[in-house]
Amino acid sequence: MAFYAILLVRKKWKRGKIMEGVFVVLIILIGIVISILVNNHFKLIPLPMIFIAVGIGLSFLPPFRNFTFDPNMFIFMIIAPLLYNEAQSASRYWIGRGAVNIFSLSIALVIVTVILVGFSVNTIFPMIPLALAFAMASVVTPTDASAVSAFAHPNPKYQVPFTILQNESLFNDAAGFVMFDLSLLMFVKGNFSIVEGAESFLLEFIGGLILGAIVGAVFHVLRSFLISLDDDSPIVMLVLELVVPFLVYFIAEEANLSGILAVVAAGLVQGVENDKLQLTASEVQLVRDNVWIILEEAMSGAIFMLLGLTLPSIIGKIIQTSSGLIVILVSVAAFIYIFKLLIRVLWTRYLVWMHLDSGNRWKDSLLMGVSGASGTISLSLAFLFPESVNQNALTNRDTLIFIVAVIILISLTVAAIMVPKMTKNETKRKDKSFAQWNREMIMVTMNELRKQPENHTEAQIVVDVLSQQLHQHAVTNIRKLKSLYKAAHATEVDAITKLHEENKITDDEFKYYQEFLSLSLFTVSNNIFKNIMLRIRFGIHIGRLNRDIKSVQDMMLTSPLIAEQYYWKKEFELHGEDLAPIEEIGFNAVMKQLRQNRRDAATTTRELHQVQKYYRERHRRIGMKSPDPIILYETFLSAFHQEFLFLQDQLTNKQLTVETASQLQKQIIYDELAYIKNSASYTATYR
Incomplete structure (x- = not known):
């Protein structure tokens, strides 16, 4: 009996732990949804800051008091798939053209920034050991181009700078990880060999790239083979793709190589496969894109939400140590950000090839400097500071995470203020918005359907369905x-x-x-x-x-x-x-x-x-x-065809930009897919 009682208690304990974990994840997901909804109506506040604020709010709930998590598992489960998706979405054309810039910004600039910022911080704040100063500089060198691009106005004039930033962020993430590992190794050993450090850097960097490319190529061949056998169902192809970043990262880390760079290399190989698919495996591509969009938003939000969840306890511990310590830590963060920004602006001005002459080189450099904001990767690295880092009140794990958090907040705030102003389109032309063009397209299509002398019942059904789109965003x-x-x-x-x-x-x-x-x-x-x-x-x-x-x-x-x-x-x-x-x-x-x-x-x-x-x-x-199902189907096809004709006419007359036309085309395609999925219900509903 005692044995069964113990077994029952263990089962209840396990079930309770599982339920608690699921409950925590669900609350975080709800917090992400709330943050996105708030950002939809308050565009001036950067979404990452809303995530952090909501996370701080959630930290006061009972399940999140003294919240902790495994940073290594965090890198494996969230950062690896995020970087993989960014890599496969990157333009191979621009990566090829900008190889020199990628090396300059992602490797050379990272090394120079870590060295200069590290020595400066150690000189001005001598209580911070040089190795930890290097580590902090390594943490904030990775840039979050995706977060910053959300602030920018769509302006063709700045396409090249933002493309360079996107490509840079793929590789400087890995460089930041490698430099961070070397800095912590230097801190633990107490000494550092430049030769040994260079060898380790090259081994991790190049080895990670080669390993990732090999594994990515193997999966590329496997997926191509499945497509040729007509075994490319979405569930098969998507599961195989989702396995790649986790498998690549695990193998690379076990081999003491850069798991992050291996993931990036595998993603780039997968991107090559995506380019070759073109119009083949269309359903798989559509499903995959939608799944990755959802995963990317959820994972990016979770990163900043976790910072918000942990900040209150970190700040509480710092205040308990010394109430004036917060001011010193903010000063350290501000110094690191300003000095890093200065290095970045000068570097991009003289050591980056812009491909096209914009006529204002300093403005481009300032834009690239401000846009080099720290974000998700920096936050991930900050949580990797080990508990053993506890030299003094200014250099323990909590204070280091707090400094990085302040740098992230400063960089995102500056980017949110400066980038929209710098990228604002100065032309006087006021083009119609997507919503205005969409409304006009639907109205023209409805008028054409009303002119049909025959099949009035079916035409009126389609007109009613289309007219719903005109009011879908009204309360x-x-x-x-x-x-x-x-x-x-x-x-x-x-x-x-x-x-x-x-x-x-x-x-x-x-x-x-x-x-x-x-x-x-x-x-x-x-x-x-x-x-x-x-x-x-x-x-x-x-x-x-x-x-x-x-x-x-x-x-x-x-x-x-x-x-x-x-x-x-x-x-x-x-x-x-x-x-x-x-x-x-x-x-x-x-x-x-x-x-x-x-x-x-x-x-x-x-x-x-x-x-x-x-x-x-x-x-x-x-x-x-009653409507004839065949005629109703034909009428819907006619309506979609009319919308495509509208796009073609407006493009031919140069009234519509290609970007807006692409958005409208995507909307029509989604409408067609929605109709195909629910076509049977229309006849039943309107019988």
Whole structure:
């Protein structure tokens, strides 16, 4: 019994630990989502800073108090796949053209910066050992080009500087890792041999590149072979690709080579494969891109979130040691950033080939200097400082992480302020935004569909679907929507009352149609409890009419909006009456009133569109034939074709830029994919 009791306790403990870990991950993911939503509405605040702020907020929750994590596992699980994706997305053309710049910025500049900043910090702040000063300089040399590019305005004038920055960030990450390892080795040993250090640097650097290229090539051959056998399903290809960064990093680290550089090399080889695929394995490419976009955002957010989670406890420990220590640490961070920025500006001015003459070399250099902000890799390296680093109050693991965090915050803040101003397009031309072009494209397509003399039912369905896109980013005003429904209801009641007074419909038709209208107004309120009640009600009624359990089941699973119209159409038929002519008169009266509302309003509102769409769908179900699935499919294809024709015309007339056209084309393709996936539901919904 005691054995079983112990076993039960162990199982509960394990289950509790697992649940706690899952709960922590879920909270971090929710924090990432919240941060992205905040950034969507407050663009002036850099997203990494929002991640940090939300992380600080989460640190006060019970699961995150005194939060710690394994930095080596962090590098393996997050940084390795992030760098792999960046490498495979990089332009091999620009890497080839900029090989000299890559060597200059990613190797030479890193070594020079580490040496100069390290000696300067040790001289001005002698309590910081030289080896740790080198280590701190190594940590902040990697640049986060992705974070900075989010601040920049799209300006072709600065394409070359930002391309150079992207390529640099791939390789200076690895150089920073290698220099960091050598600095810590120097700190542990207490002495350092330049020859030994150079040999170690070259071995890790070149060995990592060669190993990564070999493993990447093996997987490239394997995937190509699977494609030739038609075994390139997304699940197979994506799993094989996701395995690569973890496997490459693990093998390289076990061989005492640079795991980061091995991952970058494998990513570059994979990028070559992506270029060769072109229009083959299209589904795999689409799925892979979407998966990597999600993973990249989640992983990048997690890095800064972890800093926010750990900062409060770090700051608390520093304040407990000495309240004035924070000022000294901020001073160290500010000095390192300013000195590093000065070195970087001078280096890019005289030792970087810009490919194209911009006419303002110093401005380009300042832009590249400011854009060399520290980010995800620096943060990762900071957490790799070992617990054994504890020389004095100024040089323990917590203070070193704090200094790096301040440098990251300063560099991102400066970049967020300076980069948008420096890259602002000075031309006076004001092009239409993507949203404006998208709206115009949809409006033109809808007008073309309305001109079709045949297949009116199917054309109107497609027009209604397209018109939803015009209002998808607007918030529905529930009060205004209910007001429009009530006004439309009153208009239809007046029209039907007039018919009754003129003896054009019978008393029974008038009575039952009024009940139909009252239930319609009740149904469109979209209340979940009303929805359930109506499904039960219509299910019972249809069961009585048809005396068939299957019809009851179908009605229970059908939206009340559709079920109600189907029910009343059957009810009228049983009494030898026709609902369609009465509904058509009411429909025409309502649409006339709604068109008047649209003319009175400055723009067509989301609420008005919803009401119009409801009445058009009701009119089709009651008074028009059911849509033909084949014709409906052809009409959707025609609509997408019309949108492509619009793009072609605007490009031919030079009204549309290639960049905006690409965005619109992508939107059309996504719409086509969404329709293909849900094509069967359109016939069922609009029957």
